[in-house]
Amino acid sequence: MKMQSFNTDGEFSANYKFVIGSILPRPIAWVSTINEDGSNNLAPFSFFTAVSAKPMIIAFSPMIRSSTGEIKDTAKNILERKHFVVNFVTEDLAEKANATSSELAYGEDEFIHAGLTPIDSDSVKAKRVKESPVQFECIYRDHLSYGDQPGAGMIITGEVVKIHIDESILDGDKINTQKFKPVGRGAGNDWFKCDSTFQMERLMKAQIQK
Numbered sequence: 444m445k446m447q448s449f450n451t452d453g454e455f456s457a458n459y460k461f462v463i464g465s466i467l468p469r470p471i472a473w474v475s476t477i478n479e480d481g482s483n484n485l486a487p488f489s490f491f492t493a494v495s496a497k498p499m500i501i502a503f504s505p506m507i508r509s510s511t512g513e514i515k516d517t518a519k520n521i522l523e524r525k526h527f528v529v530n531f532v533t534e535d536l537a538e539k540a541n542a543t544s545s546e547l548a549y550g551e552d553e554f555i556h557a558g559l560t561p562i563d564s565d566s567v568k569a570k571r572v573k574e575s576p577v578q579f580e581c582i583y584r585d586h587l588s589y590g591d592q593p594g595a596g597m598i599i600t601g602e603v604v605k606i607h608i609d610e611s612i613l614d615g616d617k618i619n620t621q622k623f624k625p626v627g628r629g630a631g632n633d634w635f636k637c638d639s640t641f642q643m644e645r646l647m648k649a650q651i652q653k
């Protein structure tokens with residue numbers, strides 16, 4: 444291997460292309476929130492991960508918008524109103540999820556823009572995406588901010604207080620990945636399907652020492 448090495452103290456775009464080109468594939472949180480005037484907001488975020496099973500905590504990162512230097516509507520809404528829903532994106536929903544990443548003016552409803560159906564949640568004010576087969580109702584827990592310059596991220600964590608799952612993707616009490624058909628985000632305009640998996644048994648210490 445002949446390695447090339449890069450410092451990370453330059454422009455946002457120089458770092459960004461390596462972040463999105465290395466951390467692969469990235470799951471997508473399709474986050475719905477409520478705007479100040481009560482209208483809906485919806486946007487995808489692939490800087491997203493699981494943090495804790497009990498309490499059930501997830502985290503995602505809306506960055507400061509690189510084009511305007513402004514905080515994204517999703518982050519503003521969560522910090523102000525504390526409620527959000529993480530909806531999951533499937534192969535069938537990928538195009539609509541992509542459409543909801545458009546920079547609409549604050550207060551413009553991405554559900555309408557993408558032709559999606561908002562439905563009431565049980566425990567939070569933010570709406571769920573009816574078309575999504577897995578929906579997590581979340582209450583804001585905490586956040587960490589890494590600056591206010593364009594491209595600076597912020598970790599927002601939320602406690603998942605209610606889960607909704609379409610029973611057609613369940614095998615008993617487990618989600619079947621082949622039926623779920625989630626998609627992930629790659630570098631540039633790349634997206635991932637999860638239709639190629641392989642299995643390995645996790646070995647216990649005693650088996651390794653034999």
Ligand SMILES: Cc1cc2nc3c(=O)[nH]c(=O)nc-3n(C[C@H](O)[C@H](O)[C@H](O)COP(=O)(O)O)c2cc1C
Pocket residue numbers: 471484485486487488489490491504505506507514515516517518540541543544545546547628
């Ligand atoms: C699949 C996908 C994943 C994205 N992931 C992120 C992300 O992790 N963080 C981020 O700041 N923006 C991400 N974006 C861009 C936001 O969705 C976009 O900036 C959107 O306009 C934010 O909407 P809001 O202002 O309503 O919150 C992503 C876009 C797409 C299409």
